[in-house]
Amino acid sequence: xxxxxxxxxxxxxxxxxxxxxxxxxxxxxxxxxxxxxxxxxxxxxxxxxxxxxxxxxxxxxxxxxxxxxxxxxxxxxxxxxxxxxxxxxxxxxxxxxxxxxxxxxxxxxxxxx
Amino acid sequence: xxxxxxxxxxxxxxxxxxxxxxxxxxxxxxxxxxxxxxxxxxxxxxxxxxxxxxxxxxxxxxxxxxxxxxxxxxxxxxxxxxxxxxxxxxxxxxxxxxxxxxxxxxxxxxxxxx
Numbered sequence: 001x002x003x004x005x006x007x008x009x010x011x012x013x014x015x016x017x018x019x020x021x022x023x024x025x026x027x028x029x030x031x032x033x034x035x036x037x038x039x040x041x042x043x044x045x046x047x048x049x050x051x052x053x054x055x056x057x058x059x060x061x062x063x064x065x066x067x068x069x070x071x072x073x074x075x076x077x078x079x080x081x082x083x084x085x086x087x088x089x090x091x092x093x094x095x096x097x098x099x100x101x102x103x104x105x106x107x108x109x110x111x112x113x
Numbered sequence: 114x115x116x117x118x119x120x121x122x123x124x125x126x127x128x129x130x131x132x133x134x135x136x137x138x139x140x141x142x143x144x145x146x147x148x149x150x151x152x153x154x155x156x157x158x159x160x161x162x163x164x165x166x167x168x169x170x171x172x173x174x175x176x177x178x179x180x181x182x183x184x185x186x187x188x189x190x191x192x193x194x195x196x197x198x199x200x201x202x203x204x205x206x207x208x209x210x211x212x213x214x215x216x217x218x219x220x221x222x223x224x225x226x227x
Contacts, residue, residue, distance in 0.1 A: 004156070031212050033212070033214065035215075040219075040220075041219055041220070042117075042203050042205075042217030042218050042219050042220050043157070043203070043215075043217050044217070045214040045215065045216070048212065048214065050212070056213070056214055058214060090156055090157065092157075094212050096211075096212055099145075099164070099210045099211050099212065100145060100147070100162065100164075100207055100210075100211075100212065100213075100215075102159070102212075102215070104149075104156035104157040104158070105156050106154070106155055106156045107156055
């Protein structure tokens with residue numbers, strides 16, 4: 001049973017560019033949450049998607065947007081990249097009726113130069 | 114809003130020694146508390162969680178944690194560490210039951226020396 005799959009594992013972008021990160025949830029999960037983990041910090045909640053809608057959002061600017069598809073997979077989009085967006089982006093999937101049953105992926109390491 | 118403080122940035126212990134990692138939380142209602150472990154280049158793995166009931170919870174890999182409401186603490190312990198326990202440890206709090214967002218501490222890096 002595959003866990004949470006994130007792609008790509010690493011990427012390098014130039015300041016001002018746009019990036020899309022992808023997440024396939026664990027089988028049976030219907031909710032996807034995204035976290036940003038800067039170097040030396042704990043993960044910070046970006047947003048959560050359920051039934052193809054954004055259900056919760058953290059304190060991140062509108063440059064960060066997302067989408068959830070009918071198969072429950074999700075994308076995180078970041079526009080107008082800043083150097084400060086360099087981080088590990090973690091996806092966590094869960095089943096809505098199971099409280100806090102999060103499974104985390106290994107993340108996408110984004111470097112903005 | 115909830116918050117988590119992990120006062121120790123880095124801890125070094127000898128293999129076979131006992132371990133305690135500190136975590137203090139701030140939340141007005143009954144918190145939902147978690148400990149996660151992160152190995153280099155990996156995602157987060159849940160060690161244990163506290164929702165209610167017995168304040169001493171057992172987790173995987175021989176870890177346990179004790180919830181102390183009076184001290185707003187949820188410290189992680191292990192009686193005897195192994196070299197494979199070297200990793201980053203994160204305490205987190207969730208607000209309300211369900212798939213609420215997790216608020217993480219800044220983490221404690223654990224180094225094991227022979």
